[in-house]
Amino acid sequence: MRREFNSRLFSGMAFLTGARIVGSLCIFATTLLITRQFGADMMAKYAVYLAIASVLSVLLPCGFHAIGSMLAAEYVSQDNPAMLRAYIGYGQKLIFGTGLLVAGTAILLFSIWPDSQLHKYGLISAFAVPSAVAMALIYFNSSILIGLQHPFAGQLPDMLLRPLLVILVTVLFAGFVPDIETWTFLLAATCIFWVTASLLWLSLRRHSGSGPVDPASFKKEKKKWWQIAPSWALITLLWDYFIEIQILLASLLFASFEIALLHICFRMRQLAGFGMKALYSLLMPKVFAANAIENDSEAQGLIRLSSRVAFVYALAAWTAVALAGPFLLGLFGEQFRQGHEVLMIIMATLPIRALFGPAPAVLGMKRNQNRVLQILVLALFVSIAVLIATHQSVGLTAVAIGYLAAGVVSTLLMWFSARQKTGINCAAWA
Template sequence: MSLYRRLASQTSIIFAGRLFGAGVVFVVQALIARTWGPTILGEYLVIIATANLAAVAMPLGFQTIGTYFAAEYRAHARRGQLVGFLARAYGHIVLVFAALLVAGQPLLSAFGLGEGTVARHFLPVALLAFGTTMVFVNGAVLVGMKRPFAGFFADTLFRPMVVIAAFLGATAFVPDMEAAFTAMLWAVGCGYVAICLVHFGFVVATVRAVANDGPAAEGREARRWWRFALPWVLIALATDFFFDIDLLLLSSLLTREELAIFGVCTRVFSLLSFGVAAVYAVTMPDMFESEARSDRAGFNRKVGEANLVAGGLSVLLLVIVAVAGPFALMLFGPAFSAGAVPLVILCLALVLRSLLGPASLVLSVHDRPYASLPAVGLGIAALVGGNFLLVPRFGLMGAALAALFAISLWSGALWWTALKTAKVDVSILQRWRRTGENAALEPSVR
């Protein structure tokens, strides 16, 4: 099977799993609101957000580079270095988790949060954070080891199933509302830990299958891990939390109703962008194999095929959003129909980002991770400026146009940086140009 067909099939399955998991989470949140009331739902969302933020901090950035280094060490047959990397990543998790157990509640009390919902459910929250961060690291490594289904499905499928099972069990067997909510949190926390341990077993089995033709990890390699971790943490924050930053900026520029509408649009965009990101995550191990063999033609071909699949998927999602978006937004209430056009504009940004290619990934493959940071900073600055110029005059449309401008400028700057720094054209134009050159050569070959 050719690479682009494998990308299309694997990405479709992963994206379908993500949609199913997102639907399960949506249903659970709706059931919590209807069964226990909006106050309990608010507490639940605070707990999940707190656990997620703690999970991001626990590996000290190593979850953001797990796919990169797992793919590299697999391609170069260096199991010793991979084991050293994993020992450091999981060691961070264990140490930070222990510190959280010891100092977590005193810190909450020191900040006046000793009676809050997180403090009242501290141990389940800690278990949630531990299980979540383990799944982050496990998943990143498994994707880099060319096991994308095992890497993604623990988070996208099994964790949502644990949540809905915990809710149904708590409501069925615990009559008191507060006690049922507490039982649900304990069940979810223990379930997350069970998932992460099974997931970790897949990591161990996969790592054992890697050849070991290279030296074990040394101090120089550990310094390289940190050199990659810092820029990728910043890149991940600017990408994964781009619209969280945007919503904070817009909180003083939009009405609360407009902010809610735009928030729904950004959540839909984030879900759709996951499908595009999965294409490049699946491609990374193949890129490293070409780079390890110094096969520049193969490397460019794989980047081009990934762009073709990502671009085609983003265009398809744009068409679906344009047709079905207004009806989906109406499910939230009549006022949310105002978000239909802004949502289409956001999806245009996804198309442009896909067509310009995975520049940050390619820069890291060429050992230039810091080269991405100026473009990231330019995108955030453009977002801030665009919001203050466009939102007061155009409202929701201004917010969408500011995001489109920022993402387009950011993606274009990254493409230019990769072209000038790594001498690689990561855009889809590279594939079309190469196809044209091959077609022009055919007559002379004959």
């Protein structure tokens, strides 16, 4: 039985990791094609469009997408399908409501200051805001499907299908509409986000709960949702966009080539981390379900398994990049090979995080999300302090050292906090 479970786990992990890699390669190819075919100006506008939409998509759900997997797993294990459906409906309405609020605010600002510096973002925002709503729905519906232990249905549309559609549309535009206007390309990108969101919505409809919900129970649960969700909005922003923050900080201190090199190194780190993300998406819903019925021994066993498998994977990934790093960097140009040291320092965060396990998720499922937020804020200040103190002496390596220092501090503090607050040792040696 255990062998069969492990076999399914590793095959699922391999498939999801492969899908992420294919999707990432499609996005990379899209970036390359846009820059070469349509010019740097188009690429810059597309990058700003994605940046605005990405940040808004994290804020619009108010954290409800970040706790979706955990609550879905809990409601299923408690045999409470009515509350699951109530949560899904409430979360989706919240996203549309906040989306309308942001759209109205943007229209008001552009109307009040039509000739201001802000106005140059009018066209981009006209597509970024509806795209952000679609992205928020993607993240929310995906988190529910993952919590219901449907990781493929929850991740493949955004992970694989959307990048394939983007590169396909870009190739078609490059081949048949070489003089395409910016608004046409942004409209196509927005439509692709909504196609992806619609597919996830249809998939979720087949798996969501049913039945009437007790008004008193709904009121009680809604209060609980709002107690924990907003903190997770900030946590998600700091956790998922920590790399972007580092690049923005570096852009204040270093030249364009160094920023490009840093961007490449961080993207390689993200690519290497996909295997761990796939593993956690497969195992953590089972941990949440075991925790919901207070089966602590099963939860601890699953956490131990995830930490050990993740650590072995992380060591293998670090070793592979150590050996192949110079070659991979050389693909972008011979001058990029000098960034191998920076790459390896950044990559060192992978085995460190894997060794100490999924402590943020454990703290979250035990309702200690505020501790996670405090630690992430501290880690951000650590990275800034290291960057300021060392950038003149070691150059771009200062960013990598700051990122590693922040990773070590946050990992150790979260592991210690999880053990102190919950009694669960998330580490691989537990």
